[in-house]
Structures are given as structure tokens and as C-alpha cells.
Amino acid sequence: MNYHNGVMEDHVYKQIELTGTSTTSIEDAVQRAIKRAHKTVRNMSWFQVVETRGSIDSGQIQHWQVSIKVGFALENS
Amino acid sequence: MNYHNGVMEDHVYKQIELTGTSTTSIEDAVQRAIKRAHKTVRNMSWFQVVETRGSIDSGQIQHWQVSIKVGFALENS
Amino acid sequence: MNYHNGVMEDHVYKQIELTGTSTTSIEDAVQRAIKRAHKTVRNMSWFQVVETRGSIDSGQIQHWQVSIKVGFALENS
Amino acid sequence: MNYHNGVMEDHVYKQIELTGTSTTSIEDAVQRAIKRAHKTVRNMSWFQVVETRGSIDSGQIQHWQVSIKVGFALENS
Amino acid sequence: MNYHNGVMEDHVYKQIELTGTSTTSIEDAVQRAIKRAHKTVRNMSWFQVVETRGSIDSGQIQHWQVSIKVGFALENS
Amino acid sequence: MNYHNGVMEDHVYKQIELTGTSTTSIEDAVQRAIKRAHKTVRNMSWFQVVETRGSIDSGQIQHWQVSIKVGFALENS
Amino acid sequence: MNYHNGVMEDHVYKQIELTGTSTTSIEDAVQRAIKRAHKTVRNMSWFQVVETRGSIDSGQIQHWQVSIKVGFALENS
Amino acid sequence: MNYHNGVMEDHVYKQIELTGTSTTSIEDAVQRAIKRAHKTVRNMSWFQVVETRGSIDSGQIQHWQVSIKVGFALENS
Amino acid sequence: MNYHNGVMEDHVYKQIELTGTSTTSIEDAVQRAIKRAHKTVRNMSWFQVVETRGSIDSGQIQHWQVSIKVGFALENS
Amino acid sequence: MNYHNGVMEDHVYKQIELTGTSTTSIEDAVQRAIKRAHKTVRNMSWFQVVETRGSIDSGQIQHWQVSIKVGFALENS
Amino acid sequence: MNYHNGVMEDHVYKQIELTGTSTTSIEDAVQRAIKRAHKTVRNMSWFQVVETRGSIDSGQIQHWQVSIKVGFALENS
Amino acid sequence: MNYHNGVMEDHVYKQIELTGTSTTSIEDAVQRAIKRAHKTVRNMSWFQVVETRGSIDSGQIQHWQVSIKVGFALENS
Numbered sequence: 001m002n003y004h005n006g007v008m009e010d011h012v013y014k015q016i017e018l019t020g021t022s023t024t025s026i027e028d029a030v031q032r033a034i035k036r037a038h039k040t041v042r043n044m045s046w047f048q049v050v051e052t053r054g055s056i057d058s059g060q061i062q063h064w065q066v067s068i069k070v071g072f073a074l075e076n077s
Numbered sequence: 078m079n080y081h082n083g084v085m086e087d088h089v090y091k092q093i094e095l096t097g098t099s100t101t102s103i104e105d106a107v108q109r110a111i112k113r114a115h116k117t118v119r120n121m122s123w124f125q126v127v128e129t130r131g132s133i134d135s136g137q138i139q140h141w142q143v144s145i146k147v148g149f150a151l152e153n154s
Numbered sequence: 155m156n157y158h159n160g161v162m163e164d165h166v167y168k169q170i171e172l173t174g175t176s177t178t179s180i181e182d183a184v185q186r187a188i189k190r191a192h193k194t195v196r197n198m199s200w201f202q203v204v205e206t207r208g209s210i211d212s213g214q215i216q217h218w219q220v221s222i223k224v225g226f227a228l229e230n231s
Numbered sequence: 232m233n234y235h236n237g238v239m240e241d242h243v244y245k246q247i248e249l250t251g252t253s254t255t256s257i258e259d260a261v262q263r264a265i266k267r268a269h270k271t272v273r274n275m276s277w278f279q280v281v282e283t284r285g286s287i288d289s290g291q292i293q294h295w296q297v298s299i300k301v302g303f304a305l306e307n308s
Numbered sequence: 309m310n311y312h313n314g315v316m317e318d319h320v321y322k323q324i325e326l327t328g329t330s331t332t333s334i335e336d337a338v339q340r341a342i343k344r345a346h347k348t349v350r351n352m353s354w355f356q357v358v359e360t361r362g363s364i365d366s367g368q369i370q371h372w373q374v375s376i377k378v379g380f381a382l383e384n385s
Numbered sequence: 386m387n388y389h390n391g392v393m394e395d396h397v398y399k400q401i402e403l404t405g406t407s408t409t410s411i412e413d414a415v416q417r418a419i420k421r422a423h424k425t426v427r428n429m430s431w432f433q434v435v436e437t438r439g440s441i442d443s444g445q446i447q448h449w450q451v452s453i454k455v456g457f458a459l460e461n462s
Numbered sequence: 463m464n465y466h467n468g469v470m471e472d473h474v475y476k477q478i479e480l481t482g483t484s485t486t487s488i489e490d491a492v493q494r495a496i497k498r499a500h501k502t503v504r505n506m507s508w509f510q511v512v513e514t515r516g517s518i519d520s521g522q523i524q525h526w527q528v529s530i531k532v533g534f535a536l537e538n539s
Numbered sequence: 540m541n542y543h544n545g546v547m548e549d550h551v552y553k554q555i556e557l558t559g560t561s562t563t564s565i566e567d568a569v570q571r572a573i574k575r576a577h578k579t580v581r582n583m584s585w586f587q588v589v590e591t592r593g594s595i596d597s598g599q600i601q602h603w604q605v606s607i608k609v610g611f612a613l614e615n616s
Numbered sequence: 617m618n619y620h621n622g623v624m625e626d627h628v629y630k631q632i633e634l635t636g637t638s639t640t641s642i643e644d645a646v647q648r649a650i651k652r653a654h655k656t657v658r659n660m661s662w663f664q665v666v667e668t669r670g671s672i673d674s675g676q677i678q679h680w681q682v683s684i685k686v687g688f689a690l691e692n693s
Numbered sequence: 694m695n696y697h698n699g700v701m702e703d704h705v706y707k708q709i710e711l712t713g714t715s716t717t718s719i720e721d722a723v724q725r726a727i728k729r730a731h732k733t734v735r736n737m738s739w740f741q742v743v744e745t746r747g748s749i750d751s752g753q754i755q756h757w758q759v760s761i762k763v764g765f766a767l768e769n770s
Numbered sequence: 771m772n773y774h775n776g777v778m779e780d781h782v783y784k785q786i787e788l789t790g791t792s793t794t795s796i797e798d799a800v801q802r803a804i805k806r807a808h809k810t811v812r813n814m815s816w817f818q819v820v821e822t823r824g825s826i827d828s829g830q831i832q833h834w835q836v837s838i839k840v841g842f843a844l845e846n847s
Numbered sequence: 848m849n850y851h852n853g854v855m856e857d858h859v860y861k862q863i864e865l866t867g868t869s870t871t872s873i874e875d876a877v878q879r880a881i882k883r884a885h886k887t888v889r890n891m892s893w894f895q896v897v898e899t900r901g902s903i904d905s906g907q908i909q910h911w912q913v914s915i916k917v918g919f920a921l922e923n924s
Contacts, residue, residue: 010252010253010254010263010294011252012249012250012251012252012263012264012267012268013249013250013252014247014248014249014250015248015249015250015298016091016248017091017092017093017146018089018090018091018092019089019090019091019092019148020089021087021088021089021090022087023087024566025564025566025795026565026566026796027794027795027796027831027834030824030831031830031831032087032089033089034826034829034830034831035829035830036089036151037089037151037829038828038829039153044826044829045825045826045827046823046824046825046826047823047824047826047831048821048822048823048824049822049823051587052587052588053585053586053587053588054569054585054586054587055584055585056573056583056584056585056586056609057584058577059573059574059576059577059583060570060573060574061566061569061570061573061586063087064566067092069248070826071250074267074268093245094245094246094247094300095243095244095245095246096243096244096245096246096302097243098241098242098243098244099241100241101181102179102181102410103180103181103411104409104410104411104446104449107439107446108445108446109241109243110243111441111444111445111446112444112445113243113305114243114305114444115443115444121441121444122440122441122442123438123439123440123441124438124439124441124446125436125437125438125439126437126438128202129202129203130200130201130202130203131184131200131201132199132200133188133198133199133200133201133224134199135192136188136189136191136192136198137185137188137189138181138184138185138188138201140241141181144246147441164329164330164331164340164371165329166326166327166328166329166340166341166344166345167326167327167329168324168325168326168327169325169326169327169375170325170476171476171477171478171531172474172475172476172477173474173475173476173477173533174474175472175473175474175475176472177472178412179410179412180411180412186472186474187474190474190536191474191536193538205433206433206434207431207432207433207434208415208431208432209430209431210419210429210430210431210432210455211430212423213419213420213422213423213429214416214419214420215412215415215416215419215432217472218412221477223325225327228344228345255643256333256641256643257334257642257643258332258333258334258369258372261362261369262368262369265364265367265368265369266367266368268367269366269367275364275367276363276364276365277361277362277363277364278361278362278364278369279359279360279361279362280360280361282664283664283665284662284663284664284665285646285662285663286661286662287650287660287661287662287663287686288661289654290650290651290653290654290660291647291650291651292643292646292647292650292663295643301364318483318484318485318494318525319483320480320481320482320483320494320495320498320499321480321481321483322478322479322480322481323479323480323481323529324479333641334642335640335641335642335677335680338670338677339676339677342672342675342676342677343675343676345675346674346675352672352675353671353672353673354669354670354671354672355669355670355672355677356667356668356669357668357669377479378672379481382498382499395714395715395716395725395756396714397711397712397713397714397725397726397729397730398711398712398714399709399710399711399712400710400711400712400760401553401710402553402554402555402608403551403552403553403554404551404552404553404554404610405551406549406550406551406552407549408549417549417551418551421551421613422551422613424615448549452554454710456712459729459730486874487718487872487874488719488873488874489717489718489719489754489757492747492754493753493754496749496752496753496754497752497753499752500751500752506749506752507748507749507750508746508747508748508749509746509747509749509754510744510745510746511745511746513895514895514896515893515894515895515896516877516893516894517892517893518881518891518892518893518894518917519892520885521881521882521884521885521891522878522881522882523874523877523878523881523894526874532749555707556707556708556709556762557705557706557707557708558705558706558707558708558764559705560703560704560705560706561703562703563797564795564797565796565797571703571705572705575705575767576705576767590818591818591819592816592817592818592819593800593816593817594815594816595804595814595815595816595817595840596815597808598804598805598807598808598814599801599804599805600797600800600801600804600817602703603797606708626791626792626793626802626833627791628788628789628790628791628802628803628806628807629788629789629791630786630787630788630789631787631788631789631837632787632861633861633862633863633916634859634860634861634862635859635860635861635862635918636859637857637858637859637860638857639857648857648859649859652859652921653859653921679857683862685787687789690806690807718872719873720871720872720873720908720911723901723908724907724908727903727906727907727908728906728907730906731905731906737903737906738902738903738904739900739901739902739903740900740901740903740908741898741899741900741901742899742900763903780868780869780870780879780910781868782865782866782867782868782879782880782883782884783865783866783868784863784864784865784866785864785865785866785914786864839864841866844883844884
């Protein structure tokens with residue numbers, strides 16, 4: 001939970017939990033989750049990884065599934 | 078714990094936390110929470126029990142109160 | 155997780171930890187613990203499941219052993 | 232921890248996570264988060280503090296940042 | 309768990325869990341729980357906050373509900 | 386972790402983690418996991434539920450997925 | 463939480479939390495706590511170490527302070 | 540966190556814990572653990588990262604050491 | 617863990633754990649810990665409360681003892 | 694989870710969970726678990742204590758029951 | 771906590787907590803924290819990732835912020 | 848986290864994390880860590896065991912590795 005910055009105003013923040021998936025890396029899975037959320041959520045400013053999982057097929061990692069909490073300021077707060 | 082899936086596509090998922098109540102069982106409380114959420118949330122595909130509580134009246138369990146995280150794919154993700 | 159109440163007065167509550175056992179179900183084990191405590195403890199109003207265990211005999215569940223915290227208002231508090 | 236209620240009906244509840252900020256106290260940060268959420272969320276009935284943080288400037292606490300889970304009954308549940 | 313002091317004798321301590329309520333602050337809720345327990349428990353020497361919750365009414369915090377573990381030396385231990 | 390009994394000998398125990406599935410209940414999912422393990426593991430004497438999850442289809446619980454740790458005495462230990 | 467035994471009857475158990483102290487060892491601190499509780503509590507059958515702490519004086523351990531949960535069957539349960 | 544599956548049958552799963560090592564990345568360490576286990580374990584279908592550590596030599600990361608739980612269906616379950 | 621700000625440069629941060637004490641409030645205990653650390657530590661920018669405890673004398677709270685993690689940028693990092 | 698050493702090769706490690714028992718000490722219970730496992734498991738190189746419990750008879754500790762995770766390199770990994 | 775090696779001498783180790791930042795990856799953030807600490811801390815031999823967070827700007831990950839515990843032998847210990 | 852004593856003054860405390868090693872016992876490993884720290888740290892007054900691990904060689908425990916948090920008052924605080 002953080003939401004900090006040079007100039008911290010008296011905002012109220014909301015956190016939501018997302019899971020991104022990627023065939024390549026943990027970082028890519030997180031970026032995909034954030035990119036998708038960016039379509040509808042404004043002001044996202046930080047995230048925290050809460051779980052890293054994945055699916056396996058024939059001894060190969062198929063998908064990385066990374067769950068994050070994302071925080072964003074509520075408008076007019 | 079997951080053990081899942083046939084064809085996992087590159088989706089982004091969101092998790093929400095709900096609490097269902099029931100006078101009869103833990104399973105019923107969970108089903109009621111999911112049934113209610115189904116009115117407005119599409120694509121729910123899994124849940125995890127995060128807390129099991131209840132209220133007591135005169136030495137009898139009155140309500141089971143079971144909190145779950147529910148995951149669902151975001152559309153067009 | 156709480157979802158509580160109509161008229162909450164300024165009480166002080168105490169929590170105790172109990173373990174109920176049952177050959178049939180988790181719910182029954184909890185109810186047995188509460189029923190036994192009801193003999194000597196007044197005003198029990200809520201519980202929380204803190205652990206679910208059991209004993210096994212010959213590949214069959216013998217007893218469910220469910221531990222709960224039970225809260226009750228102290229009198230004259 | 233719950234100490235709940237008089238007349239508990241068979242509701243389904245949802246929990247959301249918010250972070251309130253305050254220059255003065257933990258209590259004020261929580262109240263600000265709830266007050267802001269009250270603009271758009273009905274029926275909020277309980278909260279739980281999940282994290283207490285803050286920012287520091289020149290050896291002085293600048294903002295308290297308190298994260299809470301807030302629960303509310305879903306309508307027509 | 310602490311129970312420490314200048315002159316630590318070989319005592320045995322017991323911990324109990326209480327929840328105090330207050331309309332004003334976390335500190336007041338804790339003090340109320342301890343004050344109530346003081347009526348029947350001697351030698352209380354330390355506490356630890358284990359959970360901070362509250363009830364909400366119409367977007368206002370109604371009660372702070374703070375759970376603590378309280379430790380005290382058993383007599384003749 | 387438990388391994389207890391009237392006559393506790395100096396055994397060494399091993400714990401394994403299993404996940405049972407059921408369309409009906411948590412208890413059934415646990416029993417199915419234990420029953421399956423009983424085919425190859427002797428002396429199972431206790432279990433602990435470590436996670437309760439499930440899959441959802443069209444707003445209905447499809448499978449309960451309950452993970453347990455199961456303990457058993459190693460022979461000649 | 464365990465309370466298990468060859469012949470497990472349908473008991474209800476209670477757990478209490480104690481802290482024993484010792485100048486010599488962890489094991490001694492636990493034994494002292496149990497010995498003291500034995501004066502007033504019957505049927506204690508198991509314990510679990512929940513915290514191990516100690517006090518220091520001049521670079522030497524002064525007291526081990528070991529907190530345990532102790533379980534015992536409630537009579538007539 | 541799971542988001543799984545098309546056709547979930549009534550299987551029983553087992554989880555094992557492995558640690559993979561890599562001089563290059565977390566992802567590589569996980570893949571190496573899975574690849575090695577694939578020699579003797581069939582049907583592995585998911586994993587969860589439970590710990591990420593590493594060794595350091597002269598201010599440089601020498602090895603990433605990533606521990607995972609891996610789940611697989613027991614045959615004839 | 618947070619270290620955030622409008623203009624986040626590529627810093628490395630260190631966290632230390634402190635405990636402040638106060639006879640009046642949690643907030644005051646935290647401020648006292650930070651004020652004392654400010655004598656020797658530069659650039660402190662955030663804190664997180666990790667434990668809230670206290671001492672009791674004759675049924676009254678004597679001291680609040682609040683432990684925090686404090687983060688600060690290492691110079692020339 | 695550790696497995697570290699002067700010369701760390703690219704091994705894959707497995708962890709298993711065991712519980713040793715002893716009438717005398719925690720250390721002895723751990724040594725007994727490791728000694729028993731040594732009959733069938735090669736290359737064990739580290740352990741971590743995950744739980745310390747025990748049984749009580751007539752106010753005396755009967756058995757220490759200490760659960761450990763033990764790590765060992767998989768051959769040809 | 772690990773600090774292990776082929777030839778383990780009777781050392782005493784200290785752990786410190788650092789946070790590294792990177793615009794590219796988790797691994798790079800960890801390496802940067804270790805590299806900076808290497809300027810003043812000798813003998814660092816292992817690390818453990820304790821938290822993975824990040825900042826977001828316009829739907830893009832801006833910085834990875836990875837917190838680690840780093841262990842090193844105290845000299846002359 | 849404790850910092851307790853007959854006469855508790857308004858001190859600020861710092862906690863550091865150490866790991867002691869011993870070929871004989873947990874207690875000895877803790878004492879060795881404290882003894883080493885005593886060379887450079889004044890006023891150490893309490894500790895808490897946070898992890899107990901060890902190394903194994905040929906089925907024998909080689910070293911106990913016990914991690915502790917140690918608290919001490921900052922001077923002039």
C-alpha cells in the first residue's frame with residue numbers, strides 16, 4: 001500500500017486485485033494486467049505482487065499468472 | 078492450488094471479495110455469494126475461501142458467514 | 155469480516171478458543187463446541203474458524219476437529 | 232472479531248480496499264476513506280484496518296496512510 | 309508476548325484476548341478493554357493489538373473495535 | 386502437525402500435500418483425497434485443511450478443490 | 463490444534479495461551495508453564511510453541527520466555 | 540489464484556516442493572526445476588512460487604534459488 | 617516498502633526497524649521514534665507500523681510501544 | 694529454503710516435511726527425523742523447523758513433536 | 771535466513787533490508803541493491819526477496835521496487 | 848518487540864536481525880549471536896527467535912542456525 005510522492009495530497013485511494021498472464025515472464029504478466037486495467041481505470045500509481053503462479057504443459061511453463069494489487073486515487077477525493 | 082485448464086488464453090483476470098451467509102452450511106453460504114454476484118459479473122471461473130465465521134444465538138449457530146475471493150476474466154483482455 | 159449489528163453498545167468482549175469434534179461434518183464439529191461452551195458461557199455472539207483438522211483410520215476420516223475463536227460480551231462491561 | 236447484530240438477514244456482502252490519508256491521525260485517515268466512499272457506495276457497515284503506513288519529511292510525519300477493507304451489503308441480495 | 313522488567317522473576321504468564329469498543333479512538337477502545345478486565349484480573353502487565361476493526365453508519369465511524377492480547381502473571385507461579 | 390495418541394511411540398512422521406475434488410462438499414473432497422492416497426500410503430493418521438478453493442461455471446459451483454496435508458508414520462522409524 | 467489419540471471420543475477442547483520462563487532452556491520454560499497450569503487445569507493433553515523470546519543482560523541471555531498454546535478436554539463434553 | 544480449466548474431472552492431485560537454481564533469472568530457475576521433475580513426474584499442471592532467494596559473491600548475484608510448489612494429478616484417481 | 621514519489625530516481629533504499637514509546641498515543645510513539653532517528657539518519661521518507669503493544673500498570677495503559685519500519689534512500693545510490 | 698555452499702552447482706532440490714519425536718529435547722526430535730530419513734534419502738543438506746508441538750501427560754511433557762522441512766539435491770539434476 | 775556453505779564455520783551473521791529499483795526487471799532491481807550495498811558491506815553471501823512492488827505512470831510500469839533481506843558474516847565472529 | 852521493564856522510560860529502541868550458529872543447540876546459537884553483537888552494541892535488552900534452521904551432513908545435524916531480532920535502547924533517546 002503506498003501512494004506516495006513528492007507532493008502527496010489528501011487523496012483517498014482504492015486498491016483492486018488483478019491477475020495478468022504471459023508466456024514469457026513475470027514482468028510481462030504484470031504489465032499486461034496494468035495495460036488492460038488502464039482502459040477503464042484512471043490514475044493507477046502503484047502495484048504490489050501478491051502471488052506468482054503458472055501452468056505447465058509437458059514439462060514446460062505454459063503461462064505465468066501473476067496477481068497484483070493496483071492502487072489508484074479516487075477522483076474528487 | 079490450481080489445477081486447471083484446458084485452453085488457457087492470454088486473459089487478464091480480476092478478483093473481488095464477497096461474503097455469503099447461510100443458516101445451513103459453509104457450502105451454501107459460498108453458493109449464495111456466487112449466485113448473487115452472477116447477476117452482474119460475467120465469466121466468474123474460480124473462488125478461494127478466505128475466512129469462515131458465523132453468528133451465535135442462544136448457543137446455536139445462527140448464520141455462517143463465509144468470505145471468498147472470486148476471479149473472472151475481464152472481457153476483451 | 156463482520157456484518158454486524160443493529161444496536162452496538164459499548165461492550166467489552168472476550169474471545170476463547172475451542173475445538174469441536176464430529177464424525178460427520180465441519181459444521182457439526184463447530185456446533186458441538188458452541189453447544190458445550192453454552193453450558194458455562196453466556197452471551198456468545200460470534201465465532202471464527204481458525205483451523206480444520208481431522209484424524210484418519212484405515213483411509214477413512216474418523217473425526218473432524220475444528221478449532222474456533224468464540225466471542226462474547228463481558229457482563230457489566 | 233465481530234460482534235454483530237441483532238437482526239442479520241441473508242445478505243451477500245462485498246468488501247473493497249481503500250486507503251485514506253491524514254496529516255493528523257490514524258482515525259482521521261480511516262474516516263476520510265469512508266467518507267469519500269460514502270459518495271458512491273451504499274450500506275457500508277464495517278471496516279478492518281489492514282495496513283498503517285506514512286510518509287516522512289525532515290523527521291516529521293507528513294501523512295498517515297491507512298488501508299482498510301470496507302464491507303457493505305449488496306442490494307437485492 | 310513480553311513480560312519483562314527490571315526484575316524478572318520466574319513467573320508463568322497467561323494471555324487472554326479481549327475486544328474493547330469506543331466511539332472516539334483506538335487508544336480509548338484499548339483502555340476500556342483493560343479497565344474492564346482489571347475488575348477481575350490481577351497483575352496485567354502488557355498488551356498487544358491484534359486487530360483493529362469498526363462499524364459504520366451512514367458513512368460515519370460508529371465504533372472502533374480493537375482486539376488485544378493481554379498478559380498477566382499467574383499468582384504463586 | 387499432529388501425531389498423537391494414547392500410546393505414542395517414538396515414530397518419525399512424513400507429511401504430504403494433496404488436493405481432493407468434489408461436486409458436493411468440502412468434506413467429500415477431503416475424503417476422496419484420503420481414499421486415493423490410501424491405495425499407496427500406509428498408516429495415514431491425521432490431516433489438516435490448508436486451502437479451500439473451487440471452480441465456477443455459469444454462477445454455479447462446479448468443483449470444490451480442497452488441499453490438505455496428510456501425516457503418516459514412517460515404518461521402522 | 464491436536465488432541466488425538468488412539469481412542470478419540472467426541473470431546474470438546476479448550477486452548478489457553480501461557481508463557482513460561484527459564485534461565486536455562488526453551489524446554490524448561492515450556493515445562494514450567496505446563497507444571498504451573500497443572501495446578502488448576504485438568505486433562506491437558508497437548509501444546510504448541512507459538513513464540514520464543516528472551517531478555518538479555520550484559521550480553522548474556524537472562525530468561526527464555528516461551529509462549530505456548532495448551533489444549534485440554536472440557537469435562538462432560 | 541486460478542483461472543483454470545475447461546474440463547475438470549474428479550482427480551486427486553499431489554503437490555511437491557522443489558527449488559530450481561539459475562545464474563540468469565527467476566523464470567529460468569523455475570523452468571529448470573520443472574524440467575528436472577518432468578523426468579520422473581507425470582501430469583504436472585501448475586506451480587506456485589513460494590520463495591525467491593539467491594547467493595551473492597563479491598557483490599554479484601551468483602545463483603537465483605526459486606522454490607515452487609508443483610501440482611500434478613495422481614493417476615487412476 | 618515504498619519509496620515513491622513524484623520523481624522517482626534510481627535509488628537504493630534501506631529499511632530499519634525502530635520502536636517508539638509514548639504515554640499518550642500511537643501517533644506520538646511513532647513520531648518520537650522518527651524524531652530520534654532523524655538525529656543520525658538522513659532522507660527518511662516513509663514508515664510502516666509493524667506492531668502495536670503497550671505496558672499496563674494497575675489497569676491503566678502506561679506506555680504505548682509502537683514498532684515501525686522506516687525507509688530511507690542511501691546516498692550516492 | 695537454502696542450499697548454498699561454497700561451490701553451488703546448478704542443482705534442483707526437493708523439500709519434504711517430516712516430524713520427529715523425542716522425550717528429551719527439540720534438538721533430539723529433529724535429529725531423529727533426519728536420521729530416519731537418511732535411511733532412504735541421499736544428499737540431505739539443510740532443514741528448517743516449521744512447527745514445535747508436544748503431548749502432555751499428568752502435567753509433564755511426554756513427547757516433543759518437531760516438524761521440519763528437509764532439502765536435498767535431486768541426483769542428475 | 772541462510773548462510774551456508776561447503777565449509778560452514780561458526781560465524782554470526784547479520785541481515786539488513788534493502789530496496790532496489792529498476793526500470794527493466796525484478797532481477798535488475800535486486801542486483802542494483804546488492805551492488806550499492808557492496809560499497810560498504812563486506813561478506814554478503816545470500817539474499818531473500820521479501821516484497822515486489824512498483825510504480826505506474828500512464829498505464830506503464832515505471833519502476834520495479836524489490837525489497838530484499840541480505841545476510842553477511844560479521845567479521846571476527 | 849518488547850522493551851519492558853520495571854521502570855520504563857521514554858526510550859526509542861532499534862531492532863537488528865542476527866543469525867547465530869552452533870553445533871550443539873538452539874540456545875547456544877542464540878547466545879553466540881548475542882555475545883558477538885555485545886562487542887559493538889550496547890544496551891541489548893530482549894530478543895525474539897524468528898527462524899530456526901540448520902545444515903545436515905551425512906544424516907547428522909552439522910550446525911544449528913538460529914535467527915533472532917535483538918532490541919536495544921538508542922542512547923540519548
